[in-house]
Each structure stands twice: as structure tokens, then as C-alpha cells.
Amino acid sequence: MFRRIAVFVLATCAPLPFGAEPAAMLPRDAHAAVRSEPLVSTPPVPRLDAYGDLRGRRLVLAWTEGASDHASVFGPLLALATLEERPPLVLLVPEVSPSTVRSLVRRHGGDPTNLELVSTPLDTFWIRDFGPQVVGFGGHHYLVDFPYDTERPDDDNVPALLAARFGLAIRPTEMDIEGGHLVVEGGVCITNDDVVRRGKLLGWTKAEVADELETLFGCRRVVYVPALEGEPTGHVDLYVAATGHGRVLVGRYSPEQDATNARRLDRAARQLEQAGLTVTRIPMPSNAERTLFRSYTNLVVLPSAALIPRYLEDRSVEDEAYAILRAELPGKTLHPLVTDELIELEGALHCVALTLPF
Known part of the structure; x- marks a missing residue:
């Protein structure tokens, strides 16, 4: 299921090199044409290395009119990302004044010079779901391109756009999965x-889904944890996060909060422990009778910092959650960002950010 969106933005611009500003316009099919170029290939499979969030060096965000409507979230997110050492933050933008974005970054204390604007049409800002996944092989990288909503064609063109920008091959798949459905840690592909x-609706068996994940990402094992009952996106990153070195965070509900989902999260934790991962439980705020699935695992990790959700509507477990995050992310400065507006749209920080290891 696809998240609610604030607005659709349908402008068409070409990708730009670092330091350039949006200018020239291209036909709408320009990005689709990238897919037919020699960049699209099938790289070798042996010794694959799926990059988790903890190894990200570059952040990619999507700026739409919807993002500008939530500048109280995106402003600090942009600013903090630009304070990291280069490589710069990459911001995908439709037709927009560069000075507008740079002024927002400056206003929130960021470095507007550490910002690359890549002009492209966009439908939404949920780049975690429609953006590519990065896999390494033999010192090189390629991008895995999941299919996306046919009603959001501009979002679906982003993997080809980034492949062209960074000179990488694309490995497409027909498996029905979004970025929020997948967490990779310690050679384990975690999905639900x-x-x-979704695969069954397209004629895929569970074993075929596992085979495809193993082939694409080189996982030694695929673990299907339970999805949360009543959660509309079906995404695993709302209750699982990788923290590196074979460690993961798994959300925790008390039986009083939500008895059914408390059992599901307990089962997920057991499954991941049985897969050889070290599991730390982290409390989940109230889901307001399954209307708002607030989460502390839906965070963004940068080389020197972690951007973590803050929910002003429910801070009952915040202190405990932040203490766990400090322990699990040593050496990272934690920056809480108020995320109530995003969670109303069925996502949080991880959902709007894509990390790249180069």
C-alpha cells in the first residue's frame, strides 16, 4: 500500500552536475530513455555486499511542494545533512528556485554550499521506497531498481536518474517490494x-522471493518477520533498524498498548536472534489504536550523526528510547527532529531519506 501524499508536482528538468543549478528542460520521457542505455546491465553475482544505512556517506532527499509544506521537518533535516563532510547532500528537486532551498538550509544553520541540486520531476518525497538499493561487488557498485507505483512514474524514474548521475549499472527486478520493506544487516535480508x-498476487512463491533477495543482495539468509496488524504501509523499517556489526533494533509494544502487535514484535525479535543477529528491543510510542504507528527505528544515520524522530504527541517512552539509541549508535551525535507531521502521512525520517555509500 502506498502512503498518503501531500501534493503531486509534475515539472520536468534534466539532471545537473555538482555545483550547477536547475535550468534546462527535457521531455518527460528523457529519464525513461536512460533505462534503455548500456548502463542497464547484469553485474556479476559472486561476493555481493548489500550496504546498510550504517555505511552511508551521502544522503539523497526528494524535495517536492509537499516537502516545502513540511519545512519544519525538512529544513532541519537538510541543514544537518549539509553539515557532514563532503560528499555533499544530493537534493532531487523539480523546477524550483535554488536560492529558496539554499536559504532554507542557511536559516536552519546548515551549509548551503555542501548541497548538490539535481533537477528532475517528482511525484512524492518518499525516496526510501522508490529510490534504488546499493550493492557492492568487487570494489564496484550497482543499483537495484524495485518497480514502483504506476501512478507515480516520475518517482519510478529516480533509480535511472541516479544511475546516470553516478555512472552505475542498474539491476532491475519485477519483485513487488519497496525500500521500506527491506533491512539488511550481517548478511541477513530482513523483510516481512x-x-x-504482494508476491503471491503476482504469482511469486515465498521461496522465489527469498531466492530473488539472495541473488540481488547476496544475503546468506532471508528472514520474514510479521508485519504489524493495522499498519497501512506494511514496511519493516517502522519497527526494525540495523545498527551495524550484526546488531538490530526491534520495536516493542507492551500488551496494554497493543497485545496483538506486541506478540508480533516479540516473534520478530526471536526470529532475528535465531538468524544469528544480536537484538536490542526499543519501546514504541502509542499507535493511537492503530491510527498512527510512531517509531524510533525509522531514523537516519549519517557518518557523524543520527537524526531520530521526536513525537510531541507522545513522549512517554522517549527518554528510554533515546538512551538505547545512544548506546547502540556510539560516536554518533543524536539530533531529535519533530516528526509528528510526517507520521500523519504514514512515514517518518527513514522514509524520506536514501543513503549511498559513496
């Missing part, structure tokens, strides 16, 4: 039974 359900 929502992906199995």
Missing part, C-alpha cells in the same frame, strides 16, 4: 510477510 502477500 507483507512482501510474501
